[in-house]
Amino acid sequence: MATNAELPIWALDLVHSSIGFTVRHLVVSKVRGKFGRWTGTIRMDEHDLAAAQVDVSIETASVDTGVEQRDNHLRSADFFDVEKFPAMTFKSTGVEKEKAGTLHLHGNLTLHGVTRPVTLEVEYAGSQKDPWGGFRAGFSARTSLDRKEFGLTYNQLLETGGVVVGEKVDIDIEIEAVKQVPVAATA
Numbered sequence: 001m002a003t004n005a006e007l008p009i010w011a012l013d014l015v016h017s018s019i020g021f022t023v024r025h026l027v028v029s030k031v032r033g034k035f036g037r038w039t040g041t042i043r044m045d046e047h048d049l050a051a052a053q054v055d056v057s058i059e060t061a062s063v064d065t066g067v068e069q070r071d072n073h074l075r076s077a078d079f080f081d082v083e084k085f086p087a088m089t090f091k092s093t094g095v096e097k098e099k100a101g102t103l104h105l106h107g108n109l110t111l112h113g114v115t116r117p118v119t120l121e122v123e124y125a126g127s128q129k130d131p132w133g134g135f136r137a138g139f140s141a142r143t144s145l146d147r148k149e150f151g152l153t154y155n156q157l158l159e160t161g162g163v164v165v166g167e168k169v170d171i172d173i174e175i176e177a178v179k180q181v182p183v184a185a186t187a
Contacts, residue, residue: 020032021172050095092107103124
């Protein structure tokens, strides 16, 4: 069995991947957003996913809900405070196999200067050779988190008793990863 350092590296294909979120607005509707700039790698043997390692860094300033005024507010000290916290990171700590094709990916999420454990439910879509001679793998992941646990506490009360922004944030991730070919050592 390979050690984690010996596991093949898979780069995230950002053109075919996305990190999105959904949060309640005014109690009655949902707002969707995404992050446009992020990087990451997966170390894994596609035949033994339980040993996989995942590292991702997301630029908080790249938040995009499709509304410039809202995005600017999300970048402000009321929410992400991108000047002080320019990135959020995820580093895996373990993988549990569930039913066929489903995994629980455990890790630490650092957001707004706070690090907390999170678990993502991951569906492995498989891997295959692409038309250009590379090898690709696909994953869908989801989790929910309480934004207040990460110090994102801004809100406004409504006269009907609700709040402007929900506390629960649903995260949806689609990943296409490309297996990296080791570079041969030269003499």
